[in-house]
Amino acid sequence: MLSDRLTLALDTGTIALPGEGRIAVAGATARDDLSMLPRERITVISHFYPDYQAFKTAGYNVNIAFEGPFVATIIALPRAKKAAQEMVAKAARATDGPLIIDGQKTSGVASMLKALKARALVGEVLSKAHGKIFAVTGGDFSDWLHDETHIDGFVTAPGVFSADGIDPGSAALASALPKVLKGRVIDLGAGWGYLSHAVLQREGVTHVDLVEADAVALDLARKNITDSRATFLWDDATTYVGEAADHIVTNPPFHTDRTANPDLGRAFIRHAAKLLKPKGTLWLVANRHLPYESTLEERFQTVQLLNQSASYKIYTATRPKSPR
Numbered sequence: 001m002l003s004d005r006l007t008l009a010l011d012t013g014t015i016a017l018p019g020e021g022r023i024a025v026a027g028a029t030a031r032d033d034l035s036m037l038p039r040e041r042i043t044v045i046s047h048f049y050p051d052y053q054a055f056k057t058a059g060y061n062v063n064i065a066f067e068g069p070f071v072a073t074i075i076a077l078p079r080a081k082k083a084a085q086e087m088v089a090k091a092a093r094a095t096d097g098p099l100i101i102d103g104q105k106t107s108g109v110a111s112m113l114k115a116l117k118a119r120a121l122v123g124e125v126l127s128k129a130h131g132k133i134f135a136v137t138g139g140d141f142s143d144w145l146h147d148e149t150h151i152d153g154f155v156t157a158p159g160v161f162s163a164d165g166i167d168p169g170s171a172a173l174a175s176a177l178p179k180v181l182k183g184r185v186i187d188l189g190a191g192w193g194y195l196s197h198a199v200l201q202r203e204g205v206t207h208v209d210l211v212e213a214d215a216v217a218l219d220l221a222r223k224n225i226t227d228s229r230a231t232f233l234w235d236d237a238t239t240y241v242g243e244a245a246d247h248i249v250t251n252p253p254f255h256t257d258r259t260a261n262p263d264l265g266r267a268f269i270r271h272a273a274k275l276l277k278p279k280g281t282l283w284l285v286a287n288r289h290l291p292y293e294s295t296l297e298e299r300f301q302t303v304q305l306l307n308q309s310a311s312y313k314i315y316t317a318t319r320p321k322s323p324r
Ligand SMILES: C[S@@+](CC[C@H](N)C(=O)[O-])C[C@H]1O[C@@H](n2cnc3c(N)ncnc32)[C@H](O)[C@@H]1O
Pocket: 050, 161, 162, 167, 170, 188, 189, 190, 191, 192, 193, 194, 195, 211, 212, 213, 214, 217, 235, 236, 237, 238, 250, 251, 252, 253, 254
């Protein structure tokens, strides 16, 4: 974890931060403890709403993007290789000093280290708790700034969900939706907008609220959907407060930062029950192995398995038990 390795690296002198000036921290999650750093000099860069809000509430300067100059940037590597490269390239552009790279084995830190050694000066490497931390100076990373990708008529980018193609589960849910969907629809965890785009093809839709925590994905959704019935909301789908919906569509996430966590999907389902009108319907797709049935039954009076394949299950749920 970033906190443990960073503390040890600073204590042992493996890594030294400049004595003054602004320091950026990118890729940290709300579970990372940054108390070993001089808070007043830190700007936490996060485009993920729950992390952004948690650091803001804790009194840190926060920003969605790198607005330098910084004297150093600490990077907790994301899992997706291209997203990690892009983070390094953006950090390098905004930093006149070392980049401190921290990563778990599972985030590909070893191959990142190798790639960095080939193009920059890498200091001593500290390995601990299935990960590594090291400082990098110099180097040109401009070719790591990746362009957006065009797939099946949509724009995506590294690091967002289903960056390389439409998610088969979402495609299955889109084709299971009826021809007519009357009224206001919320897409919880809308990503780059695939499901909302499908919803807007249905008759009777008056409005779609796209609720998404990843600001990068939401920006892509703005490009993919130019329909005036769509509203783009950077928010947490488990706490979002908005106008009640006639329908909610969702392919809930099942990861919290770097860890698989079905509780997040369960929180989406519980909150969907609160956001629906009493006669509203939830349309949900989930990987077959995810244990959502009991939460659906806990929060809705009627739950129906609409469709299933070897990989996915599609449910509708109606008559929420906790209407607003
Ligand atoms: C499985 S993806 C589905 C994306 C899109 N609806 C699709 O079908 O392609 C789940 C989405 O939920 C987003 N997400 C994760 N946690 C969230 C939260 N707490 N609030 C809102 N969105 C969240 C992720 O960024 C991701 O885009």
